[in-house]
Structures are given as structure tokens and as C-alpha cells.
Amino acid sequence: MKRHLDDELKRLKDKLFRMGLQAEEAIVKASKALFERDSKLAEAVIKGDQEINLAEIEIDELGHELIALHQPTAVDLRFITMVLKINSDLERMGDQAVNIAEKAIKINQEPPAKPYIDLPKIAETARGMVRDALDAFMKQDAAKAKEILEKDDVIDEINDRVYEDVQKLMREKPDTIPQGVALIMVSHNLERLADLATNIAEDVIYLTRGIDVRHHIRERREEASA
Amino acid sequence: MKRHLDDELKRLKDKLFRMGLQAEEAIVKASKALFERDSKLAEAVIKGDQEINLAEIEIDELGHELIALHQPTAVDLRFITMVLKINSDLERMGDQAVNIAEKAIKINQEPPAKPYIDLPKIAETARGMVRDALDAFMKQDAAKAKEILEKDDVIDEINDRVYEDVQKLMREKPDTIPQGVALIMVSHNLERLADLATNIAEDVIYLTRGIDVRHHIRERREEASA
Numbered sequence: 464m465k466r467h468l469d470d471e472l473k474r475l476k477d478k479l480f481r482m483g484l485q486a487e488e489a490i491v492k493a494s495k496a497l498f499e500r501d502s503k504l505a506e507a508v509i510k511g512d513q514e515i516n517l518a519e520i521e522i523d524e525l526g527h528e529l530i531a532l533h534q535p536t537a538v539d540l541r542f543i544t545m546v547l548k549i550n551s552d553l554e555r556m557g558d559q560a561v562n563i564a565e566k567a568i569k570i571n572q573e574p575p576a577k578p579y580i581d582l583p584k585i586a587e588t589a590r591g592m593v594r595d596a597l598d599a600f601m602k603q604d605a606a607k608a609k610e611i612l613e614k615d616d617v618i619d620e621i622n623d624r625v626y627e628d629v630q631k632l633m634r635e636k637p638d639t640i641p642q643g644v645a646l647i648m649v650s651h652n653l654e655r656l657a658d659l660a661t662n663i664a665e666d667v668i669y670l671t672r673g674i675d676v677r678h679h680i681r682e683r684r685e686e687a688s689a
Numbered sequence: 690m691k692r693h694l695d696d697e698l699k700r701l702k703d704k705l706f707r708m709g710l711q712a713e714e715a716i717v718k719a720s721k722a723l724f725e726r727d728s729k730l731a732e733a734v735i736k737g738d739q740e741i742n743l744a745e746i747e748i749d750e751l752g753h754e755l756i757a758l759h760q761p762t763a764v765d766l767r768f769i770t771m772v773l774k775i776n777s778d779l780e781r782m783g784d785q786a787v788n789i790a791e792k793a794i795k796i797n798q799e800p801p802a803k804p805y806i807d808l809p810k811i812a813e814t815a816r817g818m819v820r821d822a823l824d825a826f827m828k829q830d831a832a833k834a835k836e837i838l839e840k841d842d843v844i845d846e847i848n849d850r851v852y853e854d855v856q857k858l859m860r861e862k863p864d865t866i867p868q869g870v871a872l873i874m875v876s877h878n879l880e881r882l883a884d885l886a887t888n889i890a891e892d893v894i895y896l897t898r899g900i901d902v903r904h905h906i907r908e909r910r911e912e913a914s915a
Binding site: 526527530531534537540541544547548551626629630633634637640641644647648651 | 752753756757760763766767770773774777852855856859860863866867870873874877
């Protein structure tokens, strides 16, 4: 029975990883749609979210089935409920990619205002965090997960700079205000993606170390940004 | 054993409800701190988030304990994993309240720019959605949960208007740009709160009706905002 459960847990893990890769791809494409002004690609992201949504339902059902059928040990149970949580975070990443894609379509309708400031840097950092969170999950690697938490501070830093730069731009050229506001929203979406990656990293650390770093870290972050 | 589990499930439910009320209170206070320029109240919200964080850990542990000890039926298991998910959503609501409180402190340092446009209306609608989501959860009332999903469209509508009004304001008085950007961020935080309430409502419908409305609704929303 245990042997069988181990196989099933591996299947669950692999499914989640594949869904994670889909979410990562959606982020890459949505960013590209914005930075390279490719609205067709943005539409593909919006359409493709359906698949991520279906994957979420499938993983959710498999997780519940495994708990009901196998009466897992405390450790295996924690692993499964962690998968259910990460599943939900990945689905929300897909939603954030859709949000970015929608704004890309809007922004692409106007003539280009100016380079996207540091947004591509945030996009690349956030995407890297998502990939690292997936890797940390697959290898149950707490050290790697910890690195992700540190990167979140980098995101906050660049984000503050983006806000300042955009405000400066809007002040100098009031015509750029609508685009400036849209860029701030995209920046916020990317920050949310980084947050979701951080949630996953915190869960991995919690499971592997058995300590609850979640709020400890959050407080540190809140203090820092206060 | 089953009788005992029923008592425990009731205890879990009550704990979650109390935590929900704390989150709701944090939202009310954070909004008040902004609209009435009360930075002391904002600081209380930031400090008080610690209690919500502790409640999350407690509920998370109790939920896992119940699964491990009682081998619940499929329905009870779904209920418990739903509680774990809502638990996480409530904790994130607390974080959003903290975000608003932090921005209130920043905004309150500047002289008042102008009335807060439709923000108080969004704040009140979002708070009402959170309370209704809690009630729908407590009564397992799918009809009430459905009403929440409809309110989410109202939020999106007011939000769009806020964006337009703030942009107009910034165009006319460039000095208001920093505050305008902060107000947009608050508006976004309130939208996120409404989203979290919607997540809870979707979970309630899913559990009571046994159908997955989650993505169906999301798609409708995405189409509408595309």
C-alpha cells in the first residue's frame, strides 16, 4: 500500500511540476507580448489559461483522492495539502499572466511611449523566482527556497524605482499618464507573481524544516517596507 | 468517533470565523486610517496582523490534526481542505489590510489632495463581500455565495472609474501624481480583497453544489474585462 502511495505521490508531484511549467510559460509569453508589442501572443496567453485551470482541477481531485484512499502518514499528508496549496498559487499565477496579457493588448494599441524602464528586469526576476520555486519544490531543497525569499527584496527595490521613474515620466509628459498607470499595474502584477513564488518557497521550507518561517519572513518584509 | 469529529469540525469552523472577523476588522480600520487620516490606527493594523498570522498557524495545525486522527469521509475531508484554503485567503486579506495601512501612513504625511473619489465606496463594497463570504461559509449557503460573485463585477466597474478619475486629476494637477499613484495602489489592494472574498465564495459553492464553478466564473470575468 505504501509503495503504491509513493508512486501516486510521485505522479501528483510530476503533474504539479508540469502545471508550474505552463504557468512559467504564460508569464514569459505575457511579458514578451508587452515588451515586444505582440498582441496576438497576449491573446494566446488568455486562451491558454484554460489549460492551467483544468490542470488545477485535476490535481485538486487527485490530491483529495490520495488522502481519502491511502490514509497517509502525517508527513505524506502535509505533502499533499502543500501540493493543494501550491496548486492554487500556480493557478493564480496563470491569472496574473492573463492580467498582464490584457494590459499588453491595451498598451499596444497606443504608440510606444518610451522604453519600459526596469520592467523587463522585474519580469525576468519574477520568472526566475517561479522556476526556482518549482525546482526547490521538486528537490525539496530548503536552501534553494531560502534564496527565493531573498530575491523578493530585490523585486521590491526595483519596483520602488519603477514607481518613481514612471511618476517622473508622467510629470514631464502628461500624455503618458494612461500608459504610465498601466505600467504601474503590470509592475504590481509582476510583484504579485514574485509573492506567489515566495509563498511556494515558504511552504517548501516549512515542509522540509518543519518550522514555520512563513510569518517570520513576512514580518521582516513588512517592517522593511513600512 | 464521528460525533467527536463533528464537534471538532464545529470548533475548526468557529475558529475560522473568528479569524475572518479579525481580517474584516483590519480592513475596516485600514480604510478608516486612510480616509480619516489616522496614522495611529494604521500602525495598530500593522501590529495587529501578528494575531491573524498566529490564528492561521493554529487553524492550519488543527485541520491537519483532524485529517490525521479521524480519517474523515470524502465530504468532511473536502470541508477541512476548504478550511485550509480559506484560512490562507484570510491571512492574505490581513496582508492586504497591512498594505493599505502602510500606504495610509505615507499618504497622510502629505497635505490632503482632494476627496478620495470613489475609494470609500470600493472599500465598503469589498468589506461587505468579505463579511458575506464569511456568512455564506458559516451557513454553507450557495445562493448567498453567488451574490458575492456578482458584486465582484461592481467592484471592477467602480475601480475602472477610479483609475479614470485619478488619471484626470494627475493630468490637471501634476503635483498630485505621487498621491494619485498611491490611491491607485490602494484601489488595487481593495480589488484584491474582493478577489479573495470571491475565492471563498467559489469554494463554498463548490462544496455545497459539488460543481466546479471556479473557472467558469473566472472565464466570464476575464472575458468581461478583456
